[in-house]
Amino acid sequence: MQQNKNGIARIAAVAVAAPLLALTTATSASASATANRVSWQNVQTGKCLNWENTWNGGVQIAVGGCSRSGPVDVSQWRATSDGKYWTYRPSRTTNSGDWTNVCLTSYNTLVYLETCQDGNWWQQWEEIWTPSGWKLKHRGDGQVAGYFLDTNGSSLYTEPGNQGLYQVWK
CATH class of the missing domain: 2.80.10.50 (Trefoil (Acidic Fibroblast Growth Factor, subunit A))
Incomplete structure (x- = not known):
């Protein structure tokens, strides 16, 4: 399976963002923007x-x-x-x-x-x-x-x- 730098970043961002999603939706929007950088x-x-x-x-x-x-x-x-x-x-x-x-x-x-x-x-x-x-x-x-x-x-x-x-x- 070919690796993908952006794909790896998204997985890491989701792993970090998922627990925070329960706390606030504003945090998840920020994490989503980070995943695309x-x-x-x-x-x-x-x-x-x-x-x-x-x-x-x-x-x-x-x-x-x-x-x-x-x-x-x-x-x-x-x-x-x-x-x-x-x-x-x-x-x-x-x-x-x-x-x-x-x-x-x-x-x-x-x-x-x-x-x-x-x-x-x-x-x-x-x-x-x-x-x-x-x-x-x-x-x-x-x-x-x-x-x-x-x-x-x-x-x-x-x-x-x-x-x-x-x-x-x-």
Whole structure:
């Protein structure tokens, strides 16, 4: 059975949340939001897949130090799945309190954030377990099939799969 980082986090969250459910429904809503948060740290560089605010109020992709202490830290992503593929959104709220509606996207070898679109294959990622950690495989479109999220420590891109640890995340 293939392991899944988000699935494991959900099981742990349910184990913690179930006893608290009897105490209050507000706690269970918080636990549910926690179950969808994930962060990715590169095994080779030790740097995290981050998002950062831009000067004009937007958000962009970045790689850098890891910040996971709060629910809206730059290394936190909100993950949703259709059962096989994952979509990652920055764990960031707008001034009105709504979640930012941009998704981790890859086209060819470029990695960036753009407005989320249901069913957009360029915004879908498969989590693949390896003995060294997780590989994030971009779904592609059949023409450019399944490149992996990769980093050199200062930028993010996708490349065909290889045995190096620059494509492995924990």
